[in-house]
Amino acid sequence: MTSNETLKERVQNGEQVEPSEDLPEEYKRAAQRMIQFHANSEIVGTLPEKQWIKKAPSLQRKRAISAKVQDEAGHAQVLYRTAETLGLKDREEMLNDLINGDSKYVTVFNYPTKTWADAAYIAMFIDGAAMFRQGSLTASSYAPYARGLRKICYEESFHVKHGEDIVRSLATGSKKEQQLMQDAIDRWYEPTLQFFGPRDHMSDHTDELFEWGLKLKSNDELRQEYLENFYVPKLEKYGLEVPDDKLSYDEDAERWNYKELDWDRFLEVSRGNGPVNDERLTDRREALENNDWVRRAAGVA
Ligand SMILES: [Fe+2]
Ligand SMILES: [Fe+2]
Structure with a gap:
């Protein structure tokens, strides 16, 4: 088996690894947690x-x-x-982990989509955020994950275009439509910045993911890139306001300052106590039950 130290050195030099290699258990467990979280987020992301x-x-x-x-x-x-391909869990087990609450997904999907503008917002700004995060992971050390993400990112870019088309039509529409769009931004601003995960000093797993080359950019780094290259310019382009008096660019530090986000609330939502956590998991559970016969007929259950 490849030793932990040898593998860490190799991935730090930019090497990627294949499942055919005899990988250390610690590496496999870290990759499993990260990829399963991502898969869960995609499937729960269909619900809103x-x-x-x-x-x-x-x-x-x-x-x-x-x-x-x-x-x-x-x-x-x-x-x-x-x-x-990591050989630790099969798909059925992971689908069950999700509905049993044994495995998490991104907290942003635990907020309700009250209006059509919310659906537009998710497609443009949450998928936009996902592109920043996933784009950085196309160089992740687990080669099958990196390959999968290249295909996924390609499709995400279409999702952003689809969302932007609706945002543009609402933001340039009637006064009522403009207000609908602005209200969505006001509701989603904080959960959007929290999409990138806790502040760097708050996370337990980040160091390990970096050491294994599974993650290449930190949560704070990605949040900054997103604000600079996407969020702020796009809202400005459509005449929409950022609901944060403290949002400003610090020329010297070359970074955006923003209001302190409510991290206690973030942790509460992530623990299952957000506005629609129960609704999301109930939806998933029912979908799995209702479609069980299809999955059995297809031989995948
Ligand atoms: Fe996706
Ligand atoms: Fe998407």
Whole structure:
């Protein structure tokens, strides 16, 4: 078996590893946790937008949002299959971990999509955030994960375009539509910045993920890149306001300052006590039960 030290040295030099190699248990466990979290996030991510397929305002919008939801389910499938190559858990076990609350997903999906503008916001700004995070992971040390992400990122870029088209139409529409869009931004600003995870000094697992080359950029680094290169310029472009008086660019430190985010609330939501955590898991549980016969007929359950 490859020793921990040898593997850490190799991945720090930019090498990627394949599942055919005899990898250390610690590496496999860290990769499993990270990829399973990501797969769960993709599948739970279908739920807040799925609710808007029937209510989307035109046939064209219904087609676009249902295609996006289908893509996200496909991303989950790719990622569960990728995690299976580690040899620790099969897909069924991971699907059960999710509905039993034994494995987490990104907290942002525990907030409700109250309006059509929320669905647009998610597609543009949450998928936009996902692109920053996933883009940095296409060089992750676990080669099957890095390969899967290249395909996923390609599709995410279409999701962002789909979201931006709706955001543009609302932001340049009637006063009521503009207000609908601004309200969505006000609701989602904080959960969006928290999408990147806790501040660097708050996380337990970050060091380990860096050492194994599984993660290449820190949460704070990604948050900064996103604010600088996407969030702030896009909101400015559409005349939308950032609901944060403290948001400003510090020229000397070359970084964005923003209000202190409510991390206690973040931890509460992540522990299962957010506005719609129960609803999301109930939805998933029912989907799994209702589709059980299909999965058995297809020989995958
Ligand atoms: Fe996705
Ligand atoms: Fe997406």
